[in-house]
Amino acid sequence: MSFINNKLTVRSPGDLVTAVPYLLGFRPSDGSIAVIACRERRIIFAARGDSPAVDAPASHLLDLATYLVSVVSQQQPITELMIVGYGSADRLDPALTTIAETFTTGGMTVRELLRVTGTQIFNLTCDNPACCPPHGTPFDPTTSLVAVQATAAGLVALPDRAAVAARFAPVAGAGRDGIRRATRAAATRLKALSAAGSRGGDEAGAQAVRDALRQHDGGERLTDEEVAWLTVLLKRPSVRDLAVDLTLPHDGHVTFWADVTRRAEEALVPAPATLLAVTAWRCGDGALAAMATERALQVDPTYQLAELLQQALHAGLPPSVFEQAIATDATDPGTK
Incomplete structure (x- = not known):
């Protein structure tokens, strides 16, 4: 899977997680949810939102889901989506599931639903321990070919929104x-x-x-x-x-x-x-x-x-x- 005029190639969840900061322009903080829209194996759009706090009213999460669906829908035709959340399981997993269900209800296919906690990737759509162990899969963005390609292409991912x-x-x-x-x-x-x-x-x-x-x-x-x-x-x-x-x-x-x-x-x-x-x-x-x-x-x-x-x-x-x-x-x- 490629994006940004074929400058980078994404082959795995680790590659995708490494690529997200280059798509957004900065490294997502805990609580961030990124939605990546694809058309025929090419990433064409990325949107980001902040997951509501655990004790926030349910309407806040529904509002976020509705907003993300409306924004991503503008990019039609879309063949599939990948959703990546950052932070703890108690805050992110319910939010990620709700957002994925909202997209699915809207007729869009969610191919990957991932949570990044520290240096571990958790796949919420795969329960096969052989490829997606329940304790997560470690990843190091500095060893990914995506990071090398991004650097060679002159792409920059700033540390955070403040930067x-x-x-x-x-x-x-x-x-x-x-x-x-x-x-x-x-x-x-x-x-x-x-x-x-x-x-x-x-x-x-x-x-x-x-x-x-x-x-x-x-x-x-x-x-x-x-x-x-x-x-x-x-x-x-x-x-x-x-x-x-x-x-x-x-x-x-x-x-x-x-x-x-x-x-x-x-x-x-x-x-x-x-x-x-x-x-x-x-x-x-x-x-x-x-x-x-x-x-x-x-x-x-x-x-x-x-x-x-x-x-x-x-x-x-x-x-x-x-x-x-x-x-x-x-x-x-x-x-x-």
Whole structure:
């Protein structure tokens, strides 16, 4: 079984468990449940949720199961599923069984139902002690060929969700002071430019986006003044939409927008954070996309493009659907 453009091959439960962090972008913590959807022996999608606590109301687990089914169903056609839970038997086994039954009731086939506890894999769908002993099967991800293939392919599994968030966490100290001064100067500059002509800001924004991406692609990091000027101009929907069009789905541009998001003044974060989210999503990094979207909405809960992206991510829609939607919204000058 293969995934990510045939970069990795999964042949066993141990391979699958090793591969999950590369699918998600980070290593799942205890309580995580990952659902991997396959089409004709190829992994096409992965979703993750947090299992409710043991003493949580039963409705919480049913809500999680319903949500996962709705998200995965968007990826049709699906030929089979694999579900992997992380943590103790008392918390995970009932949850895994309920979620598997919900998928089965929905007409989908669950091929593997696994629980990972420490360094042991427990197969909840096989009671043959010859291949799936009741005390679990030990695994070491560092010895799996999948880990070697992932490293060779340049894939990274960060330690946890916090490490994902750290990629675009706000800069502090002297770095923050420098950006703050530069942003005040940029705002004054834009005010003067706008007074000189109605399209001055749009034209300057288009040039700033092109220059910034070209500079990054050439290996140069933006100065504080360049970041400030870019983020002030990105408040304009037309400039931000051009940035969406010019940004390419590769890791370099993910890194670029993560850096701009980190350095942007708080009030100016929504645009670069949303651009980071769109770029990460196009690259297949749903975790980073979701967290960057949350960052944008944390600053401005009414930021429409981030709201639209969040809805698409929660629904498990492919980037192409979102891109069609924003192309439609681009005809509305009031969309922000």
